[in-house]
Amino acid sequence: MKSLFRLERRLEQPKSLNWIVPLVSVAAALVLGAIVLLFTGKNPLSTYWRILESAFASGDSIEGTIRAATPLAFTGLCAAITFRTGIVNIGGEGQYFMGAVGAAWAGLFFAGSGKPVVIVMMVLSGMVWGAMYAGIAGILRARFNTNEIIVTLMMNYIAGIFLDHLIFGSTSYWRDPKSFGFPTGKMLTPKEYWPRVNVFGLELTLGFILAIVVAIALWFMYTRTRFGYEMSVISDAPNAAKYAGIPMRLRIFTVMALAGAVAGFGGASDVGDFRHVLDAKGLQMAGYGYTGIVVAALARNNPLGAVFVAVIMGGLRNAGFALQGPDFPSGLVGTLQGLILFTAVAGEVLTRYRIRVRSNNAEAVTA
Amino acid sequence: MNSNLIVIVLVSAVFYGTPYFFAALGELITERSGVLNLGVEGMMLIGGVSASWASQHLGGPSWLVVLLSIIIGACAAGLVALLHGFLCITLRVNQTVAGLAITIFAGGLGLSSYFASVWNVATKPTTHPINRLNVLGLADKPIVGPILFNQNILTYASWVLCVVVSVYLFRTRIGLQLRAVGESPQTADAMGINVVRYRYVHTVIGGLLAGIGGVYYSLAIVPTWVDGMTKGAGWIAIALVIFGFWRPGLTLAGAYLFGAFSSLSVTLQSRHVSINADLLNALPFLATIIILVVLSSGWAKKRLGAPAALGVPYEREER
Numbered sequence: 001m002k003s004l005f006r007l008e009r010r011l012e013q014p015k016s017l018n019w020i021v022p023l024v025s026v027a028a029a030l031v032l033g034a035i036v037l038l039f040t041g042k043n044p045l046s047t048y049w050r051i052l053e054s055a056f057a058s059g060d061s062i063e064g065t066i067r068a069a070t071p072l073a074f075t076g077l078c079a080a081i082t083f084r085t086g087i088v089n090i091g092g093e094g095q096y097f098m099g100a101v102g103a104a105w106a107g108l109f110f111a112g113s114g115k116p117v118v119i120v121m122m123v124l125s126g127m128v129w130g131a132m133y134a135g136i137a138g139i140l141r142a143r144f145n146t147n148e149i150i151v152t153l154m155m156n157y158i159a160g161i162f163l164d165h166l167i168f169g170s171t172s173y174w175r176d177p178k179s180f181g182f183p184t185g186k187m188l189t190p191k192e193y194w195p196r197v198n199v200f201g202l203e204l205t206l207g208f209i210l211a212i213v214v215a216i217a218l219w220f221m222y223t224r225t226r227f228g229y230e231m232s233v234i235s236d237a238p239n240a241a242k243y244a245g246i247p248m249r250l251r252i253f254t255v256m257a258l259a260g261a262v263a264g265f266g267g268a269s270d271v272g273d274f275r276h277v278l279d280a281k282g283l284q285m286a287g288y289g290y291t292g293i294v295v296a297a298l299a300r301n302n303p304l305g306a307v308f309v310a311v312i313m314g315g316l317r318n319a320g321f322a323l324q325g326p327d328f329p330s331g332l333v334g335t336l337q338g339l340i341l342f343t344a345v346a347g348e349v350l351t352r353y354r355i356r357v358r359s360n361n362a363e364a365v366t367a
Numbered sequence: 368m369n370s371n372l373i374v375i376v377l378v379s380a381v382f383y384g385t386p387y388f389f390a391a392l393g394e395l396i397t398e399r400s401g402v403l404n405l406g407v408e409g410m411m412l413i414g415g416v417s418a419s420w421a422s423q424h425l426g427g428p429s430w431l432v433v434l435l436s437i438i439i440g441a442c443a444a445g446l447v448a449l450l451h452g453f454l455c456i457t458l459r460v461n462q463t464v465a466g467l468a469i470t471i472f473a474g475g476l477g478l479s480s481y482f483a484s485v486w487n488v489a490t491k492p493t494t495h496p497i498n499r500l501n502v503l504g505l506a507d508k509p510i511v512g513p514i515l516f517n518q519n520i521l522t523y524a525s526w527v528l529c530v531v532v533s534v535y536l537f538r539t540r541i542g543l544q545l546r547a548v549g550e551s552p553q554t555a556d557a558m559g560i561n562v563v564r565y566r567y568v569h570t571v572i573g574g575l576l577a578g579i580g581g582v583y584y585s586l587a588i589v590p591t592w593v594d595g596m597t598k599g600a601g602w603i604a605i606a607l608v609i610f611g612f613w614r615p616g617l618t619l620a621g622a623y624l625f626g627a628f629s630s631l632s633v634t635l636q637s638r639h640v641s642i643n644a645d646l647l648n649a650l651p652f653l654a655t656i657i658i659l660v661v662l663s664s665g666w667a668k669k670r671l672g673a674p675a676a677l678g679v680p681y682e683r684e685e686r
Contacts, residue, residue: 007459034476040485088463149405149463150606154652157599160593161652163647174374286465287476293467331480331594338472345468349458 002255008352010303017351022298022305024350025343026312033332040329049090054322055315059202061322066204067274068321069314073211075292076299076306081259084222084301086235087252091137091152093289095130095260099267101166102129104278105175107188107271119206122268123339130264132256134147138256142249148256149152156289163280185278190275193271207269211307214262216281218303231255231337242337263289287334291317294341313337375634376627377565378513384626385522386411386583386597390604391611391618392532393576397448398608399536401549401676405466406451407577408601410444410472414578414620415585416479419488419592422495432495433586437521440582441575447473447663448574452567470591474594488592493576495588495598497521497583519587521672525619528576545569549674562681577601599652606655609662613673627653 034044055065075092079314083091096137110121137155140146166172168183181269222228234241234251242248266288275282295313299305320333391409397404405408418440447469454465473479483489497519500506506517536542547555548565555563584596584602603625611618631646 036481040481042485088467090467140660144660144663145654146660150602150659153599153602153654154606155654157652158649161645161649164648167645169645195520254393289473290471290476294471297464329481329484331477331482331484334470334474334476335478335481338468338477340475341468341471342450345460345464346454346458349460353459 005077007349008356010354011354013351016172019257021351022300022309022344025298025347026220026340028343028347029336029339030316032343033336035330036169036335036339042327043240048333050323050328051316051319054319063203063316064322065311065315065318066202066208067314068318069204069270069310070207070211071266071288071293072295072313072317073208073215073307073310074269075263075302076310077211077215077286077292078259078263078266078289079292079296080299080301080303080306081218081262082255083296084235085231085255086238087141087255087365088149089137089152089256089259090149090293091289092157092263092292093287094152094156095134095263096267096288097128097156097283098133098260099126099165099264100278100283101267102126102264102274103268103271104185104188106268107192108173108186111189115191115195119272123210123265124270125314126266126268127261128264128265130267131261132237133256134260134263135253138253138260141256142252154172160284160324163278163283167278167280169287185280188271190274192272193276194269195271205269205273209267210269211310212266214265215303222303223276230266232333239338251306263292280321291337294337294344297341299345307319372634372640374510374513375638376631377518379634380623380627381514381518382626383588384623385518385525386588387581387604387625388525388529388580388605388619388622389521389583390570390577390580390601391607391622392528392615393573393580394578394604395573395611395613395615396536396604397570397609397617398677399545399549399613399674400566401460401552401674401679401681402452402566402573403508403543403678404451404570404573404577405605406447406465406469406473406601407573407580407604408578408597408599408628409468409470409477409479410447410574410602410624411581411584411597412479412595413447413473413482414440414444414477414581415488415596416482416581416592417487417578418582419493419585420482420486422493422586423488423491425495429495431495433520433664435626436495436586437497437579437582440585441578445571445575448571448577449567451574452570455562455680456570457565459682462680464680470601475597475650483592483594484548491591493590493592497587517614519655521583521587527556529615529619529621536615545546546674548586549676552676552679556681556683566681577604580604594619603651603655606659610658611675625632625654637649 028216037047054061056062075096078092093266099348103122106121106125107118110118137148137151141148165173169184176184194206196235197206197209202276230246230251271319291313295306295309299309324330390411394407405621418436421436421439422432425435433456435655449464451469454460455462471477476561499519501668502516506512544560545565548560549560552562584593607621609620610621632644635642636644
């Protein structure tokens with residue numbers, strides 16, 4: 001059967017595609033989003049203009065955007081770490097929850113030991129909880145070859161139920177015994193709040209700065225260490241990795257645990273930087289883990305790219321908060337994020353294939 | 368434990384298992400053609416919200432509105448499946464990522480929630496819910512009455528579908544060709560089977576059935592729309608296909624098992640049985656993990672029924 005166009009494998013991938021593809025993806029997603037908006041009777045241009053305005057137009061809005069980007073940077077890095085090795089960890093959501101649980105514990109337990117000590121303990125505790133939670137899926141994948149996609153997804157729901165249990169279903173250490181009616185978590189005292197960092201006159205969250213540090217460390221690991229090199233061998237040529245004697249099972253587990261630790265770091269920043277409490281409902285409503293997948297895909301699993309993309313997604317999210325109301329339907333942000341993921345995924349095709357259009361007998365190369 | 372409680376558990380196993388079965392059966396058909404669809408959750412939610420909208424806005428006799436709502440819900444999800452097909456079959460992108468993209472795009476924080484909000488679906492109750500029937504007037508008979516004769520129309524439809532799909536897959540020529548496409552598209556292509564068309568058609572059929580699973584949530588279980596109301600059912604359905612070894616009958620049994628799991632917390636609490644409710648809520652998810660671990664090790668490793676070309680894009684040029 002002759003179709004109008006066909007895909008042909010590229011022999012080499014031009015480097016410029018690394019940034020062209022994400023740019024074109026976002027543009028295409030905006031066009032598709034405009035169709036959705038028109039279909040439901042909204043004006044796409046004014047909606048987009050208001051998103052841009054409330055995300056990046058003033059110092060205040062940029063601060064809000066960075067705050068919204070902070071969790072996404074961590075969950076994006078978490079997803080990118082595993083995707084890079086060919087493991088599909090979509091458990092960033094649950095690992096982030098567990099990190100928040102661990103960090104809230106540390107923040108309450110070490111209260112009064114001085115801010116630096118508390119921050120370090122919160123980060124460590126969050127990372128350990130996230131790593132252990134992801135480690136379960138890692139062991140199952142490494143030992144039994146259990147499908148990590150479904151396992152990590154199921155664990156997201158279990159983590160959500162665990163949060164509910166800690167705050168609503170039991171009188172746990174995290175629950176505020178003084179909360180009547182609607183139970184809430186114990187608040188950290190303001191002495192334990194993470195400080196804001198002043199960069200060029202903007203008050204940024206400490207978590208965002210730390211996310212940049214983590215991204216640089218990961219970039220260093222990928223480009224300068226043996227471990228990082230092995231990661232890329234495992235994903236590009238699993239058989240070669242096996243014959244070269246790379247301990248595959250251990251590496252799969254390590255990558256999962258590392259990703260979980262990064263997501264858990266995000267959970268710690270969640271408690272320390274803005275919520276200051278284990279907020280069972282708020283965490284589950286946010287969907288940070290799933291947005292992290294979009295971030296990783298658009299950044300093409302590059303750690304520094306992930307932080308950058310997180311800022312764009314954070315802007316979208318921040319605008320969503322600012323504009324929420326009858327003119328700005330609640331699911332729009334998620335829909336646009338989904339569309340961006342689509343176009344990013346479809347854009348990957350352009351890096352591997354070129355499209356040839358058939359016109360009678362002559363074939364013209366278009367892309 | 369008295370026999371009454373067992374009857375209640377069995378009734379709700381069927382009642383809550385039916386949407387799992389619809390979604391899982393759809394996934395089974397799609398996977399048999401070699402396409403992995405991880406977007407089931409998103410397709411279910413799109414189906415659910417569209418059916419809610421239809422049920423609130425259409426007029427006419429109740430049975431007609433319900434029927435149209437089911438069809439609209441199924442078709443909406445089918446359109447999303449068509450998109451999945453375009454990504455996976457025509458563009459040949461990574462099917463795992465495409466499925467995730469579908470779920471994020473259409474899911475509880477995405478398009479389904481967007482539609483619910485622009486159409487004001489969540490603020491009103493569904494005016495035409497899918498009610499339980501009293502088949503042949505046998506609903507009052509002890510034990511079998513409530514389990515078999517007092518379910519809703521979709522449950523009965525699912526039994527018919529289970530048989531139809533079994534026959535289709537294993538007793539018809541098209542079913543044989545479908546399985547050939549899923550096992551070895553190269554061979555199928557050489558036999559003159561249109562691989563692309565088979566995959567498209569069965570991906571869309573899978574989407575239609577996932578949509579009906581979603582309709583079940585918004586019209587039969589809770590007659591109001593809640594964002595993200597399927598709560599992971601689409602993912603459990605994907606696991607059920609593995610659990611059912613890609614066979615409709617076993618998948619039906621698995622769906623009822625999980626229906627029982629997911630209803631236990633409601634059932635037992637209303638009967639004042641004191642088991643931790645949170646643990647019961649987590650049960651379907653824990654059970655899925657345990658079953659996957661068991662099936663991924665040892666004897667089941669021989670892949671009883673998994674289509675050999677599952678998740679592999681077909682490229683004619685590479686032959």
